Amino acid sequence: MAADVNEEAVSEALAELAEAEAAEAEARAEAARAKATAARLRGVEPDSADEDPADADAEGAEGAEDGELEPRGWWARIGAVAVAVAVVTILAIASMVVTGLMLVEHQRVVAQRAHQAELVAAAREGVIALLSIDYNRAKADVQHVLDLSTGTFKDDFTRGAEDFVKTAEQSKAVTVGTVKSAALEKESGDTGVVLLAASSTVTNANGAHQDPRAWRMSVTVARDGAQYKMSNVEFVP
Template sequence: MPAGKNESEAPDADDAVSAEAAEAAAAAAEVRAEAARARANELRRKLEAARDETPAPAETVAAAKPEADEPAVSVAETAEESDAVEELEPTPDVAPEKKRRVRAPRLKTVAAMVAVLAIIGLLSATGYMVWQHRNTEQQRHRSAEFAAAARQGVVNLMSLDFNQAKDSVQRVIDDSTGKFKANFEDGSDDLIKALQQAKIVTKVTVNESAVESMDKDTATVLVAATSQRTGPDAPKEDQQPRVWRVVVSLQREGDQLKMSDIEFA
């Protein structure tokens, strides 16, 4: 019967169409798989070139290479993974910039330390020079003070006038201290009588003086002086100038420098 024949042929036609559709879908899937594998191989070559021919990690290669049993990866997804991997990889220019950022503060710190040390050295040298200059000036002032006191002491001691015998002797006592003062006071009366009886007048000129040693309150000074005796009763031989070398010991007493000892050399 015709009607029965048509009913038997219809399922065969549908099966044929389904088979063709399945073959077409399989062919399309195979094409997509080949494209994905080609894209993965291209991506692997780019990664190896970017890493200077360094082998890619096993997990990256495994992730990039599709397995036969896994579904095909689309080109868009592969491109996104490639961009993500490229963003994670450091570029060669980053390291030098980091090194420069690290080195710059160190150089500035070293320069600052060197500048501070140089300033400290200059301040120390300046302070030492100021202290040395001040110390030198104090030594000069003290030396001049002792020398002047020794010169005046020799003049007071050796310049005698019988007309002012008591004043001459008292002046020496006032400018003396210690044992020298005590000894001079003990013999002052006899000295006054001798000056008045002999009618002695002596003039003294200090030629030079030099400080031999000193500290803050004491000093030893060498004095060279010339004396000449005058008066109506003075012998002619005593009227000739005489040169004396005197060693004067000085000691500070309050705000005055006084003779503590006299020695004729």
Template structure:
């Protein structure tokens, strides 16, 4: 290998021309350059380590600040901020390096660092909306159950009222037919049936004139037939009702002659007497 010959050097005022000195000088030059390259590499490694430490400290500080902000919004106690310190840079005593120049400030990345914070902020909102949804579903379920129960109760009450109204209307129908249907041959039995289907003051008044009524029917020699055309409950309570009755009667005498039918409109009061419903008052409507 050929080495470049260096210029003549002056040592103690004498010129050195020994060829061996040129070889030694070339080796020293290579070693010096290797040491310089190694020092530059160590310097670059130190700069990189310092940059990594600064970046890590900056990231930890931002995470601690974000955690404090989340704690303040949610009302929780602030967590103790812990900042990790960078490892000290080890410098070899044998290979000293020059003073490390300040590292430029690492550029912040708000979008990448804000993503975890954004995710943490969305979790309470999702939980809140889920709780609201569960509460709303519970309220709707309770409302539907309440409406169903009320509708069932109303339906039962309506059925009970219809049944009671039918009973009162049937009792009024039968009472009018009994009252207006007379046969002179069975006058006393017909009068007794009227008394049995009467109650209250109406019964007392009819009992007082029952004998005279039967006598008049026997002497007149007439037969009266009655039909009820329609009934309607005007008002009603649990044990009484006022029923409107439209009826038609036809009178036949002993000889068989028939009169034209007559139409009657009556207001009949009925009351519950034991296990039966009886007439308590009868009025002719105009």
């Protein structure tokens, strides 16, 4: 009797276990169908619907991070390009400014040298005219000296011009002047002082025949209109 009871209890237990397993299988199948339906509604392949929600959330988070990093990456690149362009622009402007300043300074130096050369040239021309008098054309030579003169020197030379011409004609003097060297001693605006080493040869009726004479002169030149002319002449020992 006991054996019959045990067999009956075992049978019942096995039946209950089978029913439980069947219910569990049915529940799993129902869950799978629910996932598949949800996946189709989201437009996701059914296979991917079987993935772990935690994994899906992680992938979504990574995707979100990638989506956020990409714009920041572009802005970083744009910022770097903007900085590079700004640096290049600043360097270009600085280079242009430096070049401009150098050009202005160069033009100033060139203009100053041209001005100094003009002062020296005026003194040389005046001295050569002063030391070169031919009695055959004495009046024209004296007038040439006056044309290259201004200020006090011109006034003084004008007063003695006639006597100078008469002396040259009477002595039949011929003088030829040359300038060996000339240098600007100082300048101030439109005036300058030039030191010259000159020489002349003299031929006259008194027996001189191309006799050489040396001269050291300090000549002041000043602007007269558009030209620089002798304004003072001093013979330096």
